[in-house]
Amino acid sequence: xxxxxxxxxxxxxxxxxxxxxxxxxxxxxxxxxxxxxxxxxxxxxxxxxxxxxxxxxxxxxxxxxxxxxxxxxxxxxxxxxxxxxxxxxxxxxxxxxxxxxxxxxxxxxxxxxxxxxxxxxxxxxxxxxxxxxxxxxxxxxxxxxxxxxxxxxxxxxxxxxxxxxxxxxxxxxxxxxxxxxxxxxxxxxxxxxxxxxxxxxxxxxxxxxxxxxxxxxxxxxxxxxxxxxxxxxxxxxxxxxxxxxxxxxxxxxxxxxxxxxxxxxxxxxxxxxxxxxxxxxxxxxxxxxxxxxxxxxxxxxxxxxxxxxxxxxxxxxxxxxxxxxxxxxxxxxxxxxxxxxxxxxxxxxxxxxxxxxxxxxxxxxxxxxxxxxxxxxxxxxxxxxxxxxxxxxxxxxxxxxxxxxxxxxxxxxxxxxxxxxxxxxxxxxxxxxxxxxxxxxxxxxxxxxxxxxxxxxxxxxxxxxxxxxxxxxxxxxxxxxxxxxxxxxxxxxxxxxxxxxxxxxxxxxxxxxxxxxxxxxxxxxxxxxxxxxxxxxxx
Numbered sequence: 128x129x130x131x132x133x134x135x136x137x138x139x140x141x142x143x144x145x146x147x148x149x150x151x152x153x154x155x156x157x158x159x160x161x162x163x164x165x166x167x168x169x170x171x172x173x174x175x176x177x178x179x180x181x182x183x184x185x186x187x188x189x190x191x192x193x194x195x196x197x198x199x200x201x202x203x204x205x206x207x208x209x210x211x212x213x214x215x216x217x218x219x220x221x222x223x224x225x226x227x228x229x230x231x232x233x234x235x236x237x238x239x240x241x242x243x244x245x246x247x248x249x250x251x252x253x254x255x256x257x258x259x260x261x262x263x264x265x266x267x268x269x270x271x272x273x274x275x276x277x278x279x280x281x282x283x284x285x286x287x288x289x290x291x292x293x294x295x296x297x298x299x300x301x302x303x304x305x306x307x308x309x310x311x312x313x314x315x316x317x318x319x320x321x322x323x324x325x326x327x328x329x330x331x332x333x334x335x336x337x338x339x340x341x342x343x344x345x346x347x348x349x350x351x352x353x354x355x356x357x358x359x360x361x362x363x364x365x366x367x368x369x370x371x372x373x374x375x376x377x378x379x380x381x382x383x384x385x386x387x388x389x390x391x392x393x394x395x396x397x398x399x400x401x402x403x404x405x406x407x408x409x410x411x412x413x414x415x416x417x418x419x420x421x422x423x424x425x426x427x428x429x430x431x432x433x434x435x436x437x438x439x440x441x442x443x444x445x446x447x448x449x450x451x452x453x454x455x456x457x458x459x460x461x462x463x464x465x466x467x468x469x470x471x472x473x474x475x476x477x478x479x480x481x482x483x484x485x486x487x488x489x490x491x492x493x494x495x496x497x498x499x500x501x502x503x504x505x506x507x508x509x510x511x512x513x514x515x516x517x518x519x520x521x522x523x524x525x526x527x528x529x530x531x532x533x534x535x536x537x538x539x540x541x542x543x544x545x546x547x548x549x550x551x552x553x554x555x556x557x558x559x560x561x562x563x564x565x566x567x568x569x570x571x572x573x574x575x576x577x578x579x580x581x582x583x584x585x586x587x588x589x590x591x592x593x594x595x596x597x598x599x600x601x602x603x604x605x606x607x608x609x610x611x612x613x614x615x616x617x618x619x620x621x622x623x624x625x626x627x628x629x630x631x632x633x634x635x636x637x638x639x640x641x642x643x644x645x646x647x648x649x650x651x652x653x654x655x656x657x658x659x660x661x662x663x664x665x666x
Contacts, residue, residue, distance in 0.1 A: 133210035135197065139336035140521035141467065143207060145291045147528040149264060150202040152390060153610035156269075158257045159298035159548070159620070160250065160285035162601040163309070167280060173313070175276040178223050181284075182322045184308025185221055185272060189326060191304050192465045194292040196328045199264040205526060209333055212268055217324040219267055223274045224253070247399045249275070250283065250603060254397045254630065257287040258607040264289060272305075293467055295548045295604060295620075296453055300463040302599060306554060309597050337454055337468045343519030350523065375475050379444030381437055382539040383614025383639040394635040395608040396645070400653050402627040406661045413663050417496040422450065422547045423503030424663070427495040429543060429617055430476040432655035436648055446476045446542040449613060450506050454518075457511045470518045472509040473541060474502045490664055534611040539637075544613040546604070548620040553599030601625055608634025615652075 138146055148154045165173060174180050189195050197209045226249065253275060262269035269289035276282045286301050293301075376382060402410075414424045430446050437443070454468045455461065476498065509516075524530045604618040614637040621627040631649055638645055 133213065135209040135211055135333040136335075137206060137208045138199070139338045140524075140527065141338045141518055142291060142336055143205070143527045144521055144531070145289070145467070146199055146202050146207045146264070147531050148609075148611075149262065149269075149289060149291060151388075151528070151531065152261075152393065153388065153531065154290065155259050155261060155607050156257055156287040157290055157293075157295065157298065158254050158285055158287045158605045159295065159302065160254070160283055160603045161302050161553075161599045161622075162277070163282050163284055163306070164598055164600045165280045166596045173279075175274070175279060175282045176223060176225055178218075178221060179321045181221060181223070181272070181274055181309075182217055182324065183312045184305050185217060186322060186326055187308030187311070188301055188304045189215060192297075192301065193331050193333055194297070194465055195268055195270060196331070197268055197292065197333065198266060199269075199291060202264060203528070205528065211331065211333075212328055214328055215268065215326045217326060220270060221272050221274075223276070225276060243401070246277070247401070251397050251399050251630075253283070253285055254399075254603070254605040255395060257285060258395045258397065258605055258632070259393070260287065262289050264291065268292070290467070293465055294453065294469040295451070295546060296455070296463050297465045297467070298604075299548060299551055300465050302551070302602070303463065306597065306599055313596050334466060337458070337466065338518055338521070340522075342458070342513060343516045344514045345519045345523070346515055349515040350520065375473060376447050376538060376540060377445070379442060379478075380447050381433070381443045381445075381478075381542050381639075382447075383542075383637050384539075386534050386537055386539060386611050387636065388535050388610050393608075393610060396633050396635055396649070397605050398631045398649050398653055399603065400629050400631070400657050402629070402657065402660050404624065404626060406663070407621065407627045410660060410663045414499070417500060418503075419496065419500040420503040420507075422506065422545060423499035423501075424491075425545055425547065425617065425619065426450070426474065426476070426502055427491060427499045428656050428659050429545065429652075431491075431495070431659055432652045433542070434478060435655050436651040443478050445478050447540075448474045448476060448502075449541045449544045450474070450502075451544065451546040452506060452510045454510065454513075454516075457513055470509070470516055472506045474505065490662065491659075531611060539612065539614060541613045543615040543617065545617045546606070546619065548602075548604055548618075550621045550623050551599065551602055553602075553622045553625070601628060603628045603630060605630040605632055608632055608637055610634065614638050615649075617656075 145154075165175075196212050196215065198212055199207055200210055201207045253273065257271075257273065260271075269291060271287050273285045273287065274282055275285070284302070284305065286298055286305075288298065288301075410424060411421055414421050417424075426448055429448070433446055450472045452470050452472055453462070454470050455464055460468075521527060599622055602620045602622050604620040606616060606618060608614075608616075614633055616632045617629060618632060619627060619629045631653055633645070633649065635645065636642055638648060640648055
């Protein structure tokens with residue numbers, strides 16, 4: 128790789144945090160996967176087990192998104208910077224994995240994957256293999272695409288990428304472009320043309336980061352608490368009630384195990400679940416009727432499940448949540464603009480609310496609906512508020528790398544995290560797809576935060592008189608068990624007209640119970656969450 132004219136720009140404080148975290152081995156890949164269904168007629172002309180089938184659509188994505196063409200230099204320093212890769216070898220980023228079982232047989236799109244539970248187990252296995260897979264961020268752009276054929280007309284496409292180059296909504300933009308690339312390939316008759324695997328990269332400008340200087344003003348009152356917590360001795364800071372992060376963790380907060388790091392031994396776990404479309408519609412209606420968004424309701428279901436399964440210890444008085452939010456709407460950029468616009472909003476949930484109702488399996492009590500509404504409003508406000516964003520505090524850290532390392536041995540800053548990518552329009556190909564989506568977009572709960580779902584344009588073409596030959600019918604979203612973050616994360620995404628699919632992810636050893644007990648604990652939480660979600664009464 129030539130080093131001529133490669134420098135792009137220095138990393139921002141938020142990007143430095145992600146670079147240091149990955150360089151230390153604390154966090155690897157976000158993974159957003161999609162089920163792609165092809166109509167039977169087109170399935171006869173496409174080989175989903177062939178690498179070349181996906182090279183053209185992938186080149187289409189690479190040409191569209193600059194962040195797929197960058198590497199990171201000086202990651203272990205306080206001034207890391209980005210460079211342009213002068214060329215890409217597609218084989219380093221694309222692979223097709225064929226299961227060792229029976230050869231897939233033809234079937235109707237959407238019917239060919241057999242047992243959903245079996246399909247979910249395959250996805251869990253693939254997701255677990257990708258979230259912890261290390262990246263060579265200094266030599267190769269940190270992302271990969273793995274395709275798993277399911278039938279001749281259906282495949283699962285997993286896009287795994289470093290948080291350095293993007294967030295959850297960026298992955299939605301990737302899948303939309305990949306879908307466009309597949310459709311263009313079919314429409315133009317290029318299915319049997321083998322595009323080259325080597326791809327030269329022409330010069331480009333890397334967009335400015337979200338947290339450019341001056342965009343996130345910090346007031347003295349917001350800065351004072353974290354600043355004094357760092358400068359004062361720990362016992363004095365504790366006596367004064369000061370802490371170095373934006374969360375409100377106290378002695379009664381459940382936070383799993385203390386932060387630990389074992390180089391080479393860290394393992395993330397993934398457990399999937401799905402909520403059918405009817406249950407999601409009921410939950411959306413009930414949420415609207417109670418003045419909340421779906422993400423606010425999800426938080427109450429998570430807390431309800433934690434109360435049942437995490438502990439009976441009376442010392443646990445509350446749970447602290449973090450909601451991942453997209454800040455795109457705060458600066459007026461589209462909802463799927465590629466880049467890293469993630470921030471967070473914290474909330475506190477008392478451990479005793481609704482316990483009597485839970486014991487008799489009653490529906491969500493009024494207090495929990497009120498809590499859901501209050502949190503939804505706080506998330507919505509945070510998503511458009513540039514002043515006093517926790518993200519803005521990073522620029523005051525003398526060393527972001529040392530700050531991250533300093534968390535090892537301490538308490539985690541929250542009990543759990545919720546990231547909701549909301550509803551994705553997989554593209555039925557009907558002419559009224561956009562119109563219907565616009566009618567429904569305000570009913571889809573919170574985006575990676577509380578933003579509205581964007582109008583899902585199918586760029587470059589749409590045949591209004593026919594159904595498109597390829598569409599996305601299901602999505603799934605996972606992330607690693609972060610070494611220094613919440614012990615549990617709930618990651619949600621849905622496709623319009625399909626189920627809401629979620630994953631619960633955690634770092635092995637992070638839950639504060641013996642490792643051999645973790646699966647049973649998370650399964651209990653998962654089952655309670657799914658059951659309570661399905662029991663929401665929209666009437």
